Amino acid sequence: xxxxxxxxxxxxxxxxxxxxxxxxxxxxxxxxxxxxxxxxxxxxxxxxxxxxxxxxxxxxxxxxxxxxxxxxxxxxxxxxxxxxxxxxxxxxxxxxxxxxxxxxxxxxxxxxxxxxxxxxxxxxxxxxxxxxxxxxxxxxxxxxxxxxxxxxxxxxxxxxxxxxxxxxxxxxxxxxxxxxxxxxxxxxxxxxxxxxxxxxxxxxxxxxxxxxxxxxxxxxxxxxxxxxxxxxxxxxxxxxxxxxxxxxxxxxxxxxxxxxxxxxxxxxxxxxxxxxxxxxxxxxxxxxxxxxxxxxxxxxxxxxxxxxxxxxxxxxxxxx
Amino acid sequence: xxxxxxxxxxxxxxxxxxxxxxxxxxxxxxxxxxxxxxxxxxxxxxxxxxxxxxxxxxxxxxxxxxxxxxxxxxxxxxxxxxxxxxxxxxxxxxxxxxxxxxxxxxxxxxxxxxxxxxxxxxxxxxxxxxxxxxxxxxxxxxxxxxxxxxxxxxxxxxxxxxxxxxxxxxxxxxxxx
Ligand code: SF4
Ligand code: SF4
Numbered sequence: 085x086x087x088x089x090x091x092x093x094x095x096x097x098x099x100x101x102x103x104x105x106x107x108x109x110x111x112x113x114x115x116x117x118x119x120x121x122x123x124x125x126x127x128x129x130x131x132x133x134x135x136x137x138x139x140x141x142x143x144x145x146x147x148x149x150x151x152x153x154x155x156x157x158x159x160x161x162x163x164x165x166x167x168x169x170x171x172x173x174x175x176x177x178x179x180x181x182x183x184x185x186x187x188x189x190x191x192x193x194x195x196x197x198x199x200x201x202x203x204x205x206x207x208x209x210x211x212x213x214x215x216x217x218x219x220x221x222x223x224x225x226x227x228x229x230x231x232x233x234x235x236x237x238x239x240x241x242x243x244x245x246x247x248x249x250x251x252x253x254x255x256x257x258x259x260x261x262x263x264x265x266x267x268x269x270x271x272x273x274x275x276x277x278x279x280x281x282x283x284x285x286x287x288x289x290x291x292x293x294x295x296x297x298x299x300x301x302x303x304x305x306x307x308x309x310x311x312x313x314x315x316x317x318x319x320x321x322x323x324x325x326x327x328x329x330x331x332x333x334x335x336x337x338x339x340x341x342x343x344x345x346x347x348x349x350x351x352x353x354x355x356x357x358x359x360x361x362x363x364x365x366x367x368x369x370x371x372x373x374x375x376x377x378x379x380x381x382x383x384x385x386x387x388x389x390x391x392x393x394x395x396x397x398x399x400x401x402x403x404x
Numbered sequence: 405x406x407x408x409x410x411x412x413x414x415x416x417x418x419x420x421x422x423x424x425x426x427x428x429x430x431x432x433x434x435x436x437x438x439x440x441x442x443x444x445x446x447x448x449x450x451x452x453x454x455x456x457x458x459x460x461x462x463x464x465x466x467x468x469x470x471x472x473x474x475x476x477x478x479x480x481x482x483x484x485x486x487x488x489x490x491x492x493x494x495x496x497x498x499x500x501x502x503x504x505x506x507x508x509x510x511x512x513x514x515x516x517x518x519x520x521x522x523x524x525x526x527x528x529x530x531x532x533x534x535x536x537x538x539x540x541x542x543x544x545x546x547x548x549x550x551x552x553x554x555x556x557x558x559x560x561x562x563x564x565x566x567x568x569x570x571x572x573x574x575x576x577x578x579x580x581x
Binding site: 158 | 483507508510513516517524525527528530531533534535538542548550556563564565566567570571580581
């Protein structure tokens with residue numbers, strides 16, 4: 085066995101520090117790279133326009149050759165679907181879905197389309213050990229299913245619970261998610277199929293910076309119609325798909341507790357170690373798992389705190 | 405024909421204008437200038453064309469509510485008024501005259517950079533129709549279902565997996581997708 089003397093210890097320590105520094109720099113440079121896509125495309129989803137017709141869902145299904153749905157796309161009973169108290173979510177058979185909400189503030193329902201938000205600095209991408217994900221200059225977050233090893237880290241890293249898996253064979257899992265119609269449309273400068281299908285133009289497509297301008301114009305020029313916030317302008321460092329709403333976003337199923345910073349910033353230290361993945365794989369995996377579950381825990385804790393507060397209030401009222 | 409009608413209309417408008425001293429309303433069109441029906445078929449693919457009963461709708465809305473500033477009738481929206489308080493009748497008043505069938509084409513998208521352009525958010529033709537029609541139908545409780553206005557075509561049934569193309573054995577309750 086080799087004995088560790090003081091000199092080699094220092095030498096090793098220095099080398100590690102150097103490596104970490106270099107890697108860190110490389111990583112932060114890489115994270116900055118995403119900002120270099122100012123021409124990236126985006127979509128602004130206007131909840132006040134959506135009528136819940138599900139045309140976008142039907143168009144996506146055909147464009148992406150997804151399996152036949154359980155029920156027709158003009159069947160609106162799907163809006164009543166609930167599973168463990170949750171509304172429908174995107175999965176390996178549906179890259180986009182529309183959910184209905186009945187916010188008490190208004191006398192009519194609102195509909196919210198869900199799909200991958202194509203983050204400016206995607207957590208799925210930065211968490212992937214094998215670099216299966218790419219953020220293209222056009223703004224799409226795409227993936228290479230061939231290199232995916234099925235570890236599902238992206239699935240837990242995504243703040244919006246988007247990536248899903250197809251287990252056609254136990255040894256060949258495949259990520260499945262919205263790719264902004266990159267292959268068939270976006271790279272040719274065309275809008276995605278859902279945008280084209282929407283009768284209400286609830287989905288407005290253009291350069292991200294321009295649709296952001298459009299969203300701000302709508303808020304400014306129709307006072308009282310919208311809450312003064314564009315969801316996705318800053319959330320998780322900015323997303324290509326953004327939302328306008330007439331009621332506070334938490335009333336229509338949005339997670340308003342996601343950080344304003346890209347997810348990558350909170351895991352940067354951790355990511356500095358990613359290239360060493362082969363030697364410390366198990367530890368790393370546990371780390372990511374902890375990080376991902378922390379996201380849920382924080383949410384649970386918030387919920388509990390809220391419950392406790394209302395309980396306390398109730399008790400106070402009873403005493404009074 | 406067209407010219408004669410236009411001249412007469414202009415003459416009439418001029419006289420009325422002169423009498424009423426309403427410069428903002430010079431050259432304004434009115435309901436009698438409008439066609440009785442309009443066939444909306446330029447986008448028909450998944451749905452059949454719409455035979456739009458223009459005459460009937462004139463009873464529900466005034467010109468500017470759908471045609472904005474193009475008919476010469478003063479608009480009500482304060483945003484529009486900032487520039488269009490005295491805009492005369494336009495050469496083109498039909499929807500397609502201003503609203504492009506392919507709004508999101510590359511050329512259009514690259515004009516959005518120009519800070520001099522105010523109308524950066526002009527809906528495309530399909531959006532213009534639906535936002536205008538459904539927007540009003542919701543308020544006055546007119547028909548709002550897709551097939552209330554246009555029946556689905558076979559291509560539409562295929563897209564929506566419905567009718568002849570409905571999934572076999574699908575139950576409508578409790579289904580996720
Ligand atoms: S929404 Fe999720 S899957 Fe889509 S780019 Fe962002 S992190 Fe990745
Ligand atoms: S197609 Fe447009 S209006 Fe219809 S559900 Fe989708 S986003 Fe809403």
